[in-house]
Amino acid sequence: MRGYRFATIQGQSIEWALKRNCSISPAQLGWVYASLCVVSMGIAIGFWFQGATFVVPIAGLELLVVGLAFLAYARHAGDGERISLTGPLLVVELESAGRRERAEFNREWVRVGPRLDERSLIELSANGRSVCIGRYVRPELRAQLAQEIRRALRESA
Template sequence: MNRDLLSERREWLLRRNCSLSPQQMGAAYGVLCLLSFAVATGFVLVGMWQVLLFTALEMTAVAAAFLYYARHATDYEHIVLGNGKLLVEQVSAGKTSVTQLELYFLRLQMPEHPSDLIHLESKGVAVDIGYFATDPRRRALAQELRAEVQGGLFNN
């Protein structure tokens, strides 16, 4: 059976499981600051101004944690298999990197330990994928990729 290689395409999208968007995080931080500084103001009114300094320090630390979270909330990996190539698009903290691998020369290294990523290499170009997948999902993805590549449907 001869298939049209241009129409054969398989895609995977791996992303973080974030319960709050960056905008919702900003709103939560605003409410947290409002409440914390209201309590600190009460202490300042009775003469305990040191509480205001610790509240400011605390809110600065919380802001740093929230900024880190918001910066990485939209990170993802998009893997496209088709037309004899494997395209891996990785977005981290707003920076995009795209790696293209030729399937004919592709070597896929399965994760051996729970923290290992899937290592892909082709013609000296290497990329690790599976940052946003749990260990069972990462292993399933590696098996799916291997089966698709070995199946030969996507090779020219």
Template structure:
């Protein structure tokens, strides 16, 4: 049986993050090293008369830099779900933007995902949120069950 939550004195928390093997800082260092190496090789060929290597190297570095930037913007994406003091708080971070939705404890409905690609739905008080993006599809029903259980506890 899985337990995705951590229980503290102030409530039950789920911190769900993207599984990233490289941090944005490591990615920046890797890009700087790649750029330096590529420009040294291009400079060598440029000094030996193959001047077209340098512009292609710059185009390559711009394309790789753009791809790294897109990756780095989403490397810290995640969800923080908290049940504390009879309230459910859902914080979603996407590309550096943080959105926060609060639900009143007595009127919250939590629905487990119906299919492999669907997420856990939470709604109440005219608001709704979908959570579980960073949890394996087979563990999303477990997440829904844990949220329901935490909402029932005093």
């Protein structure tokens, strides 16, 4: 069995773990937000003592909006797709905003193809069910991922 670009091999199992590329974890983002709040409110309170009383509510509103944006980012930081091929099963697990979906396919019946064109999401289908994968792979690499999954389905059958 040749090496794979996107997959890892563990014994008789081949697994593709496709994750969102996040530059900061939700915990780190929380610390950044807390320090932003301290600095911003410290400056606002300084201006409040100088007589600019409207600065504190405006800074509070600004921090609320930034906090909501950070919360939306943090909810999706752990999103990803996990595809595993073990024995007769191809298992696809999709996670988005903490919600997890799972689909199992008999490897012998799985069709792998682009949904519309070579740069669109990859559609895995069998027995009337289908799942789209590849959201976390650059569009120009999706055809390579689809080819790799096809090869794994053929080789380890």
